[in-house]
Amino acid sequence: MTVKTFTLPDLGEGLTEAELVTWLVQVGDTVAVDQPIAEVETAKSAVEVPCPFAGTVRQLHGASGQTLDVGAPLISVDTGAGDGVPAPQGGGPKGGQTYREEERAGADPAAAAETAEDGSGNVLIGYGTPGGGSSGRRRRPKKAPSATPAQAAATGAAHDAMASAPRLAPTVISPIVRKLAKDRGVDISTVRGSGPGGLILRRDVVTAAASPEAAPVPAAAPVAAPVAAPAAEAVDARTGLEVAGRVPVSGVRKVIAEAMTRSRTEIPEATVWVDVDATELVELRAALKARDPENAPGLMALIARFVLAGLARYPDLAARIETREDGSQEIVRFDGVNLGFAAQTDRGLVVPNIRGAHRLSARGLDAELKRLAERARSGKASPAELSGSTFTLNNYGVFGTDGAAAIINHPEVAILGIGRIIDRPWVVDGQLAVRKLTQLSLAFDHRVCDGGVAGGFLRMVADAVENPVSVLADL
Incomplete structure (x- = not known):
């Protein structure tokens, strides 16, 4: 043995x-x-x-x-x-x-x-x-001789x-x-x-x-199920309330906690935001879908395309700060963008990233967004797919919220948040009208750039959302 x-x-x-x-x-x-x-x-x-x-x-x-x-x-x-x-x-x-x-x-x-x-x-x-x-190389399998009836019966047995x-x-x-x-x-x-x-x-x-006799698979127990509190700790000393359970901070939740703490500790961040009239973008998306329902890019992909155009003009927002051995710091710029996007899963918030996103069209970005989101939610995304982003998009509008001061995904230096798109009163050519409004918010590392760069980038993306046809003609 x-x-x-x-x-x-x-x-x-x-x-x-x-x-x-x-x-x-x-x-x-x-x-x-x-x-x-x-x-x-x-x-x-x-x-x-x-x-x-x-x-x-x-x-x-x-x-x-x-x-x-x-x-x-x-x-x-x-x-x-x-x-x-x-x-x-x-x-x-x-x-x-x-x-x-x-x-x-x-x-x-x-x-x-x-x-x-x-x-x-x-x-x-x-x-x-x-x-x-x-x-x-793969070896070609040898061709086996035909089995006799006796051999076939023995094999079946x-x-x-x-x-x-x-x-x-x-x-x-x-x-x-x-x-x-x-x-x-x-x-x-x-x-x-x-x-x-x-x-x-x-x-x-x-x-x-x-087959009707197929046996059902027993339900798997949740990974992070609350653990019953010991009898000695049935009542919390500070609050006087009964302790319902304890959930270990592990796996994705542990990494999220560590990354967010490091981001808040190390990055002197600032936030700028702007309200944007997305009516023309919504209409463009509807027209594309009517023309080609199967391949029309979604709103997230179209905005991602605008973001990549903005990062091409303001590359410092997709850079990284590194500390050298002597304690000095340097800004590392990259030739291109790995675009991350926040994806909510059963295991927690993860950030898949589209490598070489700057080389993709809106349709290509849409396909990658769907593919990576599905892999992340199924827990099958590889470490390479969940790391290495240089700029992150966070569409918190899917949760029904209008705005947020997002925390930068360390070691990146900026993150752009997108709020929900809803009908609101808006002044157009001096007249009050009902338009599709959203809010864009940019959190950035003040060590890398100042408000002029951050504001210029945000305004460029906002202008693209408000006038998508003219901008797409140049992309």
Whole structure:
């Protein structure tokens, strides 16, 4: 018996810890190479961690809700080496699908690349199991001879025996397959896989979901559920009120708290704002949607395009301040903009960013806004997608608010807030009229620029919102 311990891998982007959300296997389960064994939540996203070993689970190091440091033991697996019992590999026989191949939506198992015996080389945020070739080449699988009826019957019997083995962890490698099962209310442990070695594929989940006997997936407990207060602390000494529960400040909430505290501590910020008549912008958006309902950019994308034009003229607002070893500071300017935008998720407020946003049209920005927002809300955004922005847009109007003094997303030096667009009285050509009004507010680092730069940028964006057709002609 050889027991190997797998430690929590380096999750990249400077992340040094992760919260263990839930185990996907139990002690005694049989696991395959690259099979997801646990779901962890970092300050950036929630990810499934695959196991680099195949064998039987001997020990789970940690409980749900516990925070583990990178490099700490995560799981111990009896690989079966030395006792004459071969360990399962890669979710089935060679030629089986890896989870990346399954993500490509049901590739033919017979056409899949051969899986290395000690790992597939699949990567998860800076972590890869052994066996990934450095050349990136895939070996063409050898053509297997046609099976005789007897061999086919033996293979089917082996498949049935494997599928019905007691305490066998579900043979599913793809996170997409797991998510599909969860979304359709299918208990993955009850699904019979049609892939090699009983590997569960998309079509198996779809078939199980269509069956009336499909078992529902038990509801997962909330990650940050309030913890009941001990009896000794049933009453708070300061307020005299009963303590209803305690919620640890961890994960995204911990990072938000640290970033906001650092921003307020280090950045001498100032805020300027302006009321803007967005009537023509709303009408332009309606006309574009009437002409092309599927591809018309949204208001956020159009405003983002105006913001990028403003940053091209006032690049200091998309810069960064760095402190050198001798204590002196310098302003670092960039050739381009990574545009961040605040996205509210179940895990808290995160800031996905569109890399190289200055190169995109309004339609391109709209597509990226939708894609990144969906990834952020599903917890699947990568650390690279949630860091590296140089300027942030915050559309707090979606919450029904008119204005806010936003906190700068450190280490950036400015953030632009957009309030809700509502009907208000407004003077047009000396006459009172009902117009679509919004408020733009800019918080900026006073170390980088003064009010003239901030006001010039804000006025340029406001003018673009009020006269979008003339501005878009120059973009």
